[in-house]
Structure formats: C-alpha cells, structure tokens
Amino acid sequence: xxxxxxxxxxxxxxxxxxxxxxxxxxxxxxxxxxxxxxxxxxxxxxxxxxxxxxxxxxxxxxxxxxxxxxxxxxxxxxxxxxxxxxxxxxxxxxxxxxxxxxxxxxxxxxxxxxxxxxxxxxxxxxxxxxxxxxxxxxxxxxxxxxxxxxxxxxxxxxxxxxxxxxxxxxxxxxxxxxxxxxxxxxxxxxxxxxxxxxxxxxxxxxxxxxxxxxxxxxxxxxxxxxxxxxxxxxxxxxxxxxxxxxxxxxxxxxxxxxxxxxxx
Amino acid sequence: xxxxxxxxxxxxxxxxxxxxxxxxxxxxxxxxxxxxxxxxxxxxxxxxxxxxxxxxxxxxxxxxxxxxxxxxxxxxxxxxxxxxxxxxxxxxxxxxxxxxxxxxxxxxxxxxxxxxxxxxxxxxxxxxxxxxxxxxxxxxxxxxxxxxxxxxxxxxxxxxxxxxxxxxxxxxxxxxxxxxxxxxxxxxxxxxxxxxxxxxxxxxxxxxxxxxxxxxxxxxxxxxxxxxxxxxxxxxxxxxxxxxxxxxxxxxxxxxxxxxxxxxxxxxxxx
Numbered sequence: 338x339x340x341x342x343x344x345x346x347x348x349x350x351x352x353x354x355x356x357x358x359x360x361x362x363x364x365x366x367x368x369x370x371x372x373x374x375x376x377x378x379x380x381x382x383x384x385x386x387x388x389x390x391x392x393x394x395x396x397x398x399x400x401x402x403x404x405x406x407x408x409x410x411x412x413x414x415x416x417x418x419x420x421x422x423x424x425x426x427x428x429x430x431x432x433x434x435x436x437x438x439x440x441x442x443x444x445x446x447x448x449x450x451x452x453x454x455x456x457x458x459x460x461x462x463x464x465x466x467x468x469x470x471x472x473x474x475x476x477x478x479x480x481x482x483x484x485x486x487x488x489x490x491x492x493x494x495x496x497x498x499x500x501x502x503x504x505x506x507x508x509x510x511x512x513x514x515x516x517x518x519x520x521x522x523x524x525x526x527x528x529x530x531x532x533x534x535x536x537x538x539x540x541x542x543x544x545x546x547x548x549x550x551x552x553x554x555x556x557x558x559x560x561x562x563x564x565x566x567x568x569x570x571x572x573x574x575x576x577x578x579x580x581x582x583x584x585x586x587x588x589x590x591x592x593x594x595x596x597x598x599x600x601x
Numbered sequence: 602x603x604x605x606x607x608x609x610x611x612x613x614x615x616x617x618x619x620x621x622x623x624x625x626x627x628x629x630x631x632x633x634x635x636x637x638x639x640x641x642x643x644x645x646x647x648x649x650x651x652x653x654x655x656x657x658x659x660x661x662x663x664x665x666x667x668x669x670x671x672x673x674x675x676x677x678x679x680x681x682x683x684x685x686x687x688x689x690x691x692x693x694x695x696x697x698x699x700x701x702x703x704x705x706x707x708x709x710x711x712x713x714x715x716x717x718x719x720x721x722x723x724x725x726x727x728x729x730x731x732x733x734x735x736x737x738x739x740x741x742x743x744x745x746x747x748x749x750x751x752x753x754x755x756x757x758x759x760x761x762x763x764x765x766x767x768x769x770x771x772x773x774x775x776x777x778x779x780x781x782x783x784x785x786x787x788x789x790x791x792x793x794x795x796x797x798x799x800x801x802x803x804x805x806x807x808x809x810x811x812x813x814x815x816x817x818x819x820x821x822x823x824x825x826x827x828x829x830x831x832x833x834x835x836x837x838x839x840x841x842x843x844x845x846x847x848x849x850x851x852x853x854x855x856x857x858x859x860x861x862x863x864x865x866x867x868x869x870x871x872x
Contacts, residue, residue, distance in 0.1 A: 437773045458769045489765035516764025516788045538777040542746035550746055550772050553753040554760060561832035562761055567696045569753035574694050576751050577686050585749025586676055595749065 341368035343393070344375045349540040350533055351385035351436075358394025363402035364427065364449065366412045373426040380434040383599045386540035388434065389532045390453055391441040397466065400449025403475065425481070430456035430555070435548040437539050441532035442466045442509075442518070443525065448479075455485030458551065459539075460518040461532060463525035467506035468517070474502035488558045490517050543581040543597045549573070609651050614641035616666070617648050623809035624658035624709075631667025634718060636675035637700065639688060646699035653707045656872055659813035661702065662805045663726055664714040670739070673722025676748075703729035703758070703828070708821045710812050714805040715739045715782075715791070716798065721755075728758035731824065732812075733791040734805060736798035739782040741790070747775030761831045763790045816854040816870045822846070 341364075343354040353375050355362035364372075379388050392398055406413050418424075425431045429438040440457035448471045454460050472479040479499045486495045494515055498507060512518045522531040539547075553572035557565040576582060580598050588595035609617045616627040626648050628635035637645075652661050665671055679685045691697070698704045702711040713730035719741050727733050727741075745752045752772040760768040767788050771780065785791045795804040812820075826845035830838035849855055853871045861868035 458766075458773055460766055489760075491764070514787060516767050519766055519770045535774070539773050539775075541777065542773065542775045543749040546746040546749050546751050547773055549751040550753065550756075551769075553751065554756055554765075554769055554772060557757040557760060558765075562758060562828075563696075563832055565757050565761075566754050569757045570693045570696050573751045573753040574690060577690065579749070581749030582686075583749070585747065586680055589748050590680075595747075597749070 339371050339375065341365070341371050342375050344378065346382075346385060347533060348537060349384065349386040350536040351379040351382065351388045353379060353388060353390045355390075355392040355398050357402075358392075358396070360402060360404070361396040361399035361445065361447075362392045362394065362450075363399045363405070365402040365405040366416055368402075369416055369427045372428075373432060376429050376432040376434050380429075380432070380436050385436060386544060387437045387439065387536040388429065389439045389441055389529075389536050390429070390457065391529065391532065392443050394444070396445040396447075396450075397440075397442045398450030398453055399445060399447040400452075400471070428452050428456035430485075435551050436544075437536075437547055437551065439532055439536055439539070441528050442468075443528055445469070445506075447471050447503075448477075449482065451482035451486065454517065455482050455489065459535070461520040461522060461528070461535065462509040462512060462518050463528040464509055464521050464523035465525045466509040466512075468498065468509075468512055469503060469506040470498045471503040473500065474504070486517070490515055541594070543585060543595065545576055545579050545581045545598055546585075549576045608655060610647060612644045612648060614638065615644050615648050617652065619655070619658055620806060621810060622657070622659040622813035623806055624652040624655060624661045626652060626661060626663045628663075628665035628671050630675075631665075631669075633675060633677065634669035634672040635665045635667065635723075636672045636677070637722065638675040638678050639682075641675075642700050645701070646705060649699075649702050649705040649707050653702075653705070653709055658709065659817060660710045660712065660809040661707065662712045662714055662802075662809050663702075663730065664802065664805065665716050667717070669718035669720075669723075670713075670715045671723035671726060672718060672720045698754075701725050701729040708824060709817070710820055710824070712805055712809055712812075714795075714801050715741075716801055721745055721750075724755035724759055727790065728755050728762065732808070734793040734795060734801070734808065735782045735785060735791045736801040737782055737794050737796035738798045739785070741771070741780040741782075741785055742776060742778065743771045744776035746772060747777070758831075759790070763788050814867070816858060816868070818852050818854050818871060819849060819858075822849050 341357055343356045345352045379385050438457045439459045440453050442462035446468050470479050483495050483499050509521045513521050522528045549572045553569040556568050584595050614630050616629045618625050652658050711730045712732045713726050715735035721743055756768050782794045786794050795801045822845040826842035829841045857868050
C-alpha cells in the first residue's frame, strides 16, 4: 500500500520512514498523500505510543521533488492549492497528531525537509546531519518551515539559512547549540537505535497526559502569553479525574511501572 | 548577610528578608524539597506583594533552602488531604493564580537563583522570573507526564522564552532524563552558572546589587514593555512597547542618568 514510505512498529514505537532514497527522499504528490494516510494510521493505533520519523539513505528529506514537478505540473495541482490555502497535510502537526513525534534526522535536511523538524515534538540528529534551505537559490520563497521554526528557536539562524540558500549548511552540533535539536548521535549509524531508545522512554509516560500536554504546548504558539496560559489551564484541568492522574502517583509511591489507560 | 528587615510578615513556609537593596524570598520546606503546600501557595501571594511594596527593596532574589530549589506541588498533601487537585480547580479554571511574581504583577526585577533540584511545577519560577542563575549542581526535569499529570502553564511561559524543542523534550521524556545547568545555560534558559554551588547566594546578592544601581522607574517600564511583548504579535508588541517608552519621557531619571554619567558620579534615582 505505501510506495513512498515504510511504516512499521517496533514495540510501542511506530516508525514512519521516507523511502525514496534515490531522489533524496523528495516529496512528490504520491508521497504527500501517503504521509497524510500514514500519520493518521499511526496516531489512531492505540498500540503506538510514540512515532519516530526518519529517512532511508543518505538524506533525511529534501523537500518538494522539483524534478517531478517540472515533468508533470498537473500532478501537483492539488498540493499547490493546499499550499495556497494553508491546508497542507504532510506533517504530524498538519494532521493534528497528538501522539509524541520524534524526528530522527539522518544526513541532509534541506528546504521543505525543515517542515518535519519544525513540526516534530522532539528532534535528534546523526552527527553528520546538515540543515540548509535551498528555496531562494531555486527562485522559491521559504515560508511555512521558517515561520514554524521562528516560533521555536532563535530567529537569526533561520533567516540566515533562508537567505544564504544552498551555499551554506548548518551542522548538527550548531543545531543542538541553538536548541533546534536536543541530541547528536555519533557515530551516525547509531541514530535509529538512539531514537528507538528515546521513544521507549517517552512511551513509559501517560498517553492521556502527553496528549493534553501536546495540546497545551503547541496551542501556546497560537496565542499571547496570558491567553495561552488561560487556554493551557483548560487542557490541564481537562485531565483531572482521568484514571492516569491517580495511577501515576500511586505507581510512583509503590515503586512499580504505571498502568496507563490506553484508549482516549 | 545581616541587616535583616523587620517590616515583613512572619511566614511559616518562606523566609522573607532584606539585605541592602535586595529582597530575598526563600522557599523554606527543605524536608519536603520545598514542594508547595496549599498554605505555602497562599504565603507566596502575600510575600511577593510585600517585597514589591517595600520601598527599600530594589531587586528580589528567589531561592530555596536545602538540596532542592523547588519540586512543584506537594503531592503528599494532594494524596492525603482528601481534596487533591480539586482544591485548586476554581483558581486554575478561572486563571486566578497568585504564587509567582508574574502572576502578582511584581514590578521590580526578579532573579531566580536555582539551587539543586528544580522539578515540575518549579518551572513556574524559572519561566516567570526576569533573570535566572543556577548553582553548577542544579538539575532541571519535569516528571508530570510520568505520574499521569499534564504539563501546561509553567512550560507555556518557558517556551516563549527559549527554544521550544528542549521544553517539549523535558515534558515528554518526564522523569527519565535530567538537564544539567550547563545545557540550561547553552539554551539560554539561565544566564549564569555559579561554581562552587555554595557561592550561589553570594553571586545572586552581587547580581542583585548590580541591578539595583539602575533606575527603578526605567526598569519598571522596561519590564512592562518586554513581558508585554510576549502577549502580542511583533507589530502590536512594538506599539504597546512604545507606550512604555514614552511613559518615561519627562521622568526625572531621564535627565539624572545622563547628567550623572557626564559628571562621573552615581545617579540618584527617583523611587
């Protein structure tokens, strides 16, 4: 069913892997459609507690497949409309995925690949990963990716990436200094093991509490501070009375692993 | 540090005192790792207002007794008092909180000096302080989701002020990972690491005295402008900030500052 992605489960961790290594995992119309389907499938699966997103081959993701676009403009009509109307559906955030998402960046993350960094909850990268934005070098404007990132980290590095274009790459170590990512995995081939390990730790926490936490914290990017706190207070209180709220402290005091509610 | 001030109320869970121009608010439930009981929550509200109202206090330092700065709400009390979080439902739902400087509208500069453990709800006082410094052995982590609780308000303020990913990682990894002072410094969550840790209070007093040299009126307007910026988009933030800027024009500090500089003497600020 998936031709452009690999979607699989390892324990409590769902893996969503870009699988067009010959073209730098660039997105054509088919891949964009499959991404929407895959995020939904993984988010709806109660056995999947955490999702890891990575790429096959030597690139993580290099954005829109410009070659495919130049061959067949018609195929991209629907995606162009979605871009214009801000109705994109290819990242976890676009699809309102409330399961925690870890992006594990292998190799190059270029242009539209930054969507998946901006829209993940946690980002780790292989030590040979690089981040750059090719849009202006190809006569395209950078927008969504930079807007998303500008809410999450220092502004100047994003603007520099956007304006310098393809002639400069940000290494993983600098991305970590800036807080764009939180972990550099060395050697690079340890990336997937590190991601699985981190995901299994996250998977130990209450799914209901993490869902409400994600809603509160992503929601905070939508509002001014006071309004965001008001909205966040509603997410906080919404979980009061949920069984995880008493199970958590109980398990802690009894020194055992908590048994979380797995449904909603 | 002598020179204790006698105008403050007597608190059960806090130590409130003044050393020179610096008012100190010290979490004082060390046996509970300074976890916040309902009583402590009430005392915070009063202590911030008393420190903000005292004309001798120019800067406020907030720290903790013992091996933890603070560890959030007192879970022991929640588990045993029969009321649990329900006690706080109305105040949270109505966004009617009074235990941090920001919530209390404190106008003076606030320095949080993190000693040891800073966990969960303790991030309220990291997120809502103006300046944060930490002892070199400070540790930051957020165990909420590991005990079935939601991370919301404290992280919301924090993620407006530093990289988002680091805050989200702490929230989702929970108690299985701790951030050290060095990483907090790299990320700009704190601006100074004090080593050895025992020097934390001296360093905070020193920083407090340095800040106390600046114009109280100018700092008050600056705080309003910069915290106000977190409420708006950029253009609206600048418009609101412009009001704070202009509000100082004609204030005596505006001429006293340049004059003292030219005359190579200490300025005499209006209160």
